[in-house]
Amino acid sequence: MSGLEQFKDRNVSQNYYKVQIEPYPKTGWEKFKRVLKRSIKLELFVGLKITLMEMLRFNIHTVQYPKEKLPIGPRYRAVHRLLRLLESGTERCIGCGLCEKICISNCIRIDTKVDEHGRKVPTEYTINFGRCIFCGYCAEVCPELAIVHGPDYENASEQRAHFALKEDMLTPLDKLKQQQEYPGFGAPTPVADQRIKKTPLAY
Amino acid sequence: MVEAIAFYLFAFLTVAMFTITVMSKNALYAMSALAAGMIFISAFFFLLDADFLGVVQIIVYSGAVMAVYAFGMMFLDTTKDVKEKNPSKKIVFFLSGMVALLLVLIVLSPIVSDKVQALYPISHDIGNAEAVGIVLFTKYLVPFEVAAIMLLVAMIAGIILASKRMDESITLKIDQEIERSKKEQQ
Amino acid sequence: MDAAFVIATIIKILIVLGIFSALAGFGTYVERKVLAFMQRRLGPMHVGPYGLLQVLADGIKLFTKEDFIPQGAVRPIFMIAPVITAATAFIAMAAIPMFPEFTIGGYTVKPIISDINVGLLFVLGVMGAGLYGPLLAGMASQNKWSILGAARTAIQFLSYEVVTGLSVLAPVMIVGSLSLIDFNNYQAGGVSDWLVWKQPIAFILFLIAGFAETNRTPFDLLEHEAEVISGYATEYSGMRWGMFFIGEYANMFTLGFLASLIFLGGFNDLWFIPGAIAILMKVFFIFFFFLWTRASWPHVRPDQLMWLCWKVLMPLAVINVVITGIVMMF
Numbered sequence: 001m002s003g004l005e006q007f008k009d010r011n012v013s014q015n016y017y018k019v020q021i022e023p024y025p026k027t028g029w030e031k032f033k034r035v036l037k038r039s040i041k042l043e044l045f046v047g048l049k050i051t052l053m054e055m056l057r058f059n060i061h062t063v064q065y066p067k068e069k070l071p072i073g074p075r076y077r078a079v080h081r082l083l084r085l086l087e088s089g090t091e092r093c094i095g096c097g098l099c100e101k102i103c104i105s106n107c108i109r110i111d112t113k114v115d116e117h118g119r120k121v122p123t124e125y126t127i128n129f130g131r132c133i134f135c136g137y138c139a140e141v142c143p144e145l146a147i148v149h150g151p152d153y154e155n156a157s158e159q160r161a162h163f164a165l166k167e168d169m170l171t172p173l174d175k176l177k178q179q180q181e182y183p184g185f186g187a188p189t190p191v192a193d194q195r196i197k198k199t200p201l202a203y
Numbered sequence: 204m205v206e207a208i209a210f211y212l213f214a215f216l217t218v219a220m221f222t223i224t225v226m227s228k229n230a231l232y233a234m235s236a237l238a239a240g241m242i243f244i245s246a247f248f249f250l251l252d253a254d255f256l257g258v259v260q261i262i263v264y265s266g267a268v269m270a271v272y273a274f275g276m277m278f279l280d281t282t283k284d285v286k287e288k289n290p291s292k293k294i295v296f297f298l299s300g301m302v303a304l305l306l307v308l309i310v311l312s313p314i315v316s317d318k319v320q321a322l323y324p325i326s327h328d329i330g331n332a333e334a335v336g337i338v339l340f341t342k343y344l345v346p347f348e349v350a351a352i353m354l355l356v357a358m359i360a361g362i363i364l365a366s367k368r369m370d371e372s373i374t375l376k377i378d379q380e381i382e383r384s385k386k387e388q389q
Numbered sequence: 390m391d392a393a394f395v396i397a398t399i400i401k402i403l404i405v406l407g408i409f410s411a412l413a414g415f416g417t418y419v420e421r422k423v424l425a426f427m428q429r430r431l432g433p434m435h436v437g438p439y440g441l442l443q444v445l446a447d448g449i450k451l452f453t454k455e456d457f458i459p460q461g462a463v464r465p466i467f468m469i470a471p472v473i474t475a476a477t478a479f480i481a482m483a484a485i486p487m488f489p490e491f492t493i494g495g496y497t498v499k500p501i502i503s504d505i506n507v508g509l510l511f512v513l514g515v516m517g518a519g520l521y522g523p524l525l526a527g528m529a530s531q532n533k534w535s536i537l538g539a540a541r542t543a544i545q546f547l548s549y550e551v552v553t554g555l556s557v558l559a560p561v562m563i564v565g566s567l568s569l570i571d572f573n574n575y576q577a578g579g580v581s582d583w584l585v586w587k588q589p590i591a592f593i594l595f596l597i598a599g600f601a602e603t604n605r606t607p608f609d610l611l612e613h614e615a616e617v618i619s620g621y622a623t624e625y626s627g628m629r630w631g632m633f634f635i636g637e638y639a640n641m642f643t644l645g646f647l648a649s650l651i652f653l654g655g656f657n658d659l660w661f662i663p664g665a666i667a668i669l670m671k672v673f674f675i676f677f678f679f680l681w682t683r684a685s686w687p688h689v690r691p692d693q694l695m696w697l698c699w700k701v702l703m704p705l706a707v708i709n710v711v712i713t714g715i716v717m718m719f
Contacts, residue, residue, distance in 0.1 A: 047685040051427040062431040262514040273543045
């Protein structure tokens with residue numbers, strides 16, 4: 001993984017340089033002079049030299065994808081996860097329906113009921129991944145940190161129905177121990193406390 | 204034996220191809236059959252040990268028929284049949300058949316009377332290309348040069364015809380300029 | 390003797406067909422690898438060791454793909470066009486002496502299928518006739534991109550045939566023969582006898598025209614993706630499409646043999662290297678050069694192609710022929 005971080009550097013504009021383009025020749029004589037100049041300077045062979053040097057240097061940049069993978073950003077937005085409460089193991093979702101409301105591609109659907117403890121719980125929670133655009137609004141709006149974006153981006157499947165169900169996204173009960181407080185998209189950033197400000201209405 | 208088989212095979216193929224050329228209503232079929240027939244003719248030169256002429260036949264006619272293709276591409280929809288106006292098929296077939304028969308008779312009569320002899324038979328001491336060269340630059344020098352001058356005249360005429368408005372580019376003009384140049388022409 | 394000659398010829402034909410069909414397939418692998426390395430990629434890696442069996446996978450895919458013929462196409466001509474390209478590419482090889490003569494069990498083998506005394510013209514003519522494949526394919530496909538490809542085939546063929554012919558004319562004048570074996574024997578005296586030193590301009594012109602005739606990158610306007618989708622091959626799929634490419638790669642090898650025989654000393658021994666290996670090295674260098682330019686140089690526009698042919702290359706070729714004639718006369 002170590003050699004691949006350089007590809008994450010998106011800040012390339014500092015290395016831009018401007019190409020000097022000579023004015024185009026107007027008359028026939030100028031055109032002829034340009035042809036002659038280019039022929040004598042052997043400009044074509046400069047290109048040949050560059051490609052040959054690249055071949056001999058053998059500085060390959062291919063990432064052989066299934067074998068090696070580029071590191072993804074810490075707040076990458078891939079397939080959603082539904083989390084549970086760490087102590088009791090019950091679902092965090094309180095069935096408020098905010099994610100369903102805010103979803104701009106209308107792909108989230110929640111059915112809720114009031115259970116025996118008087119708590120509102122979702123009976124059904126589906127996200128249509130065929131329509132989801134992974135904008136992240138649902139994770140941002142969730143007041144309970146119940147729905148987050150996980151890092152699993154390899155979600156190819158033979159059928160549309162796959163991944164769309166609650167059981168696939170929800171942390172299974174037996175793996176509850178492994179569930180950690182999620183730092184990725186949906187959770188507050190580590191510096192959230194410093195960034196917090198009073199709302200203008202307070203004063 | 205092999206040569207006889209080859210001769211009749213290529214004779215059949217050549218005649219069949221040129222029949223298609225004449226009979227077909229589809230321009231693409233006609234042109235392709237023409238090209239194929241021209242290349243099959245070169246087989247006869249190879250059978251007669253005239254390698255040079257055979258190869259020249261292939262090169263010259265493949266280029267020439269390619270030019271016919273270019274015209275076909277420009278003037279016709281080559282994938283569709285051409286509607287031909289033929290007021291009376293009988294006269295057309297009768298006249299063309301008679302002309303063909305006359306040509307065959309003209310070519311055949313000296314052969315029948317056994318007067319044809321090769322003036323410059325192929326000798327195996329010198330190659331094919333040299334033999335053609337010797338004939339061209341000795342006996343047929345004047346017709347050869349005249350043909351060369353005619354081709355030169357045709358080439359210059361073609362360049363002059365094509366180069367009148369050569370520096371103007373239609374694609375690089377904007378619409379108003381095209382309109383203006385049209386008005387100027389009128 | 391006669392029966393032996395027939396059998397030997399048939400065996401030679403089978404060997405040439407087999408080897409060059411396989412080489413055409415292998416050529417695609419080499420091309421993809423070389424282009425990849427020049428562009429800092431790895432190329433095919435997954436099928437077999439270092440992707441070597443990629444050719445096989447491609448072959449299986451091409452063979453099992455549906456042989457599709459569009460509804461509006463002219464069926465017989467659409468079907469025969471790729472056969473023309475592949476067949477002419479192999480027919481052209483009939484007159485090429487690939488290797489020096491050698492002896493197997495007392496029988497001297499001439500590695501040339503048919504030693505006609507106008508071999509050079511034959512190879513060039515048949516290679517030129519091979520451009521009927523793209524032309525017919527484009528005109529029969531009932532597709533606008535295809536017909537544009539066909540039109541470009543016609544102009545490219547008609548113009549660059551002239552340059553090829555004129556550029557080899559000067560070496561032909563020096564050697565005084567059209568037989569490729571004579572060309573080879575003329576340069577038997579080592580590197581200093583190579584015709585490329587006497588005719589450098591002819592060599593460069595011949596290579597440039599060869600790029601145009603084999604439809605390779607600086608001049609591959611017939612199927613230039615950015616302009617005409619896939620040109621003449623737009624409507625083709627499966628093995629018919631594959632035949633176009635077998636023909637193209639076979640033509641590249643033919644041109645490699647031609648250039649090495651005419652200009653680069655042919656199959657004569659080179660220092661300590663035996664002749665057969667020497668000519669193979671030359672051919673593969675020219676093949677590599679084809680790929681090298683493809684990785685390095687951009688396409689030209691059709692009008693630039695015509696400009697280059699008629700205003701630069703053809704006058705240069707004519708001047709070269711005239712100067713050669715004058716020098717030979719005195």
